[in-house]
Amino acid sequence: xxxxxxxxxxxxxxxxxxxxxxxxxxxxxxxxxxxxxxxxxxxxxxxxxxxxxxxxxxxxxxxxxxxxxxxxxxxxxxxxxxxxxxxxxxxxxxxxxxxxxxxxxxxxxxxxxxxxxxxxxxxxxxxxxxxxxxxxxxxxxxxxxxxxxxxxxxxxxxxxxxxxxxxxxxxxxxxxxxxxxxxxxxxxxxxxxxxxxxxxxxxxxxxxxxxxxxxxxxxxxxxxxxxxxxxxxxxxxxxx
Numbered sequence: 001x002x003x004x005x006x007x008x009x010x011x012x013x014x015x016x017x018x019x020x021x022x023x024x025x026x027x028x029x030x031x032x033x034x035x036x037x038x039x040x041x042x043x044x045x046x047x048x049x050x051x052x053x054x055x056x057x058x059x060x061x062x063x064x065x066x067x068x069x070x071x072x073x074x075x076x077x078x079x080x081x082x083x084x085x086x087x088x089x090x091x092x093x094x095x096x097x098x099x100x101x102x103x104x105x106x107x108x109x110x111x112x113x114x115x116x117x118x119x120x121x122x123x124x125x126x127x128x129x130x131x132x133x134x135x136x137x138x139x140x141x142x143x144x145x146x147x148x149x150x151x152x153x154x155x156x157x158x159x160x161x162x163x164x165x166x167x168x169x170x171x172x173x174x175x176x177x178x179x180x181x182x183x184x185x186x187x188x189x190x191x192x193x194x195x196x197x198x199x200x201x202x203x204x205x206x207x208x209x210x211x212x213x214x215x216x217x218x219x220x221x222x223x224x225x226x227x228x229x230x231x232x233x234x235x236x237x238x239x240x
Contacts, residue, residue: 163189
């Protein structure tokens, strides 16, 4: 028998323990946040779900003054999981629209088949974009040739691509030229792949745990360029 469990770290900028550990990569940051919330969670003897409290607007600003950027890191590569991730994000952040969203497909799951898998998932992003719930949409860690093929295929073109400088020390010139010609944001990142290891999943959630997805969100105050909230959502399958 298996159960599907969802966890939200809340706004990690409010955690004093993490403030003392500046410079963590996203994997270590997520691990530290999970240690904090799970420890607090167990001490209270609560049920299996942590409250959905992201607290992204502590200053009570008008929503138009905030910019939400989200990265969805998918392990289970099917549209149902992606829809579930989107719906959870909108619920937890209490918003109707996300200004910037990037999807990353775990390489261990895709292998050389990233293009057809991505095309299947992209239809979900196009749907949310058409419904005006996503503004800018893009992908992460797709090599240049496959990205160009994907771009030419897509009805709604990606306007963001992220590349990992840990695995690609220099931005490929062909990708630079293509993004410049097509007005695509070319961004770099340093997120480890996978975002959480199987060893950590076992440590936090026990044996026979599978990761469905992780979402990282960041909320900026537009006029000041200040990061006002940051957090993670994680969804797992756990067999008993």
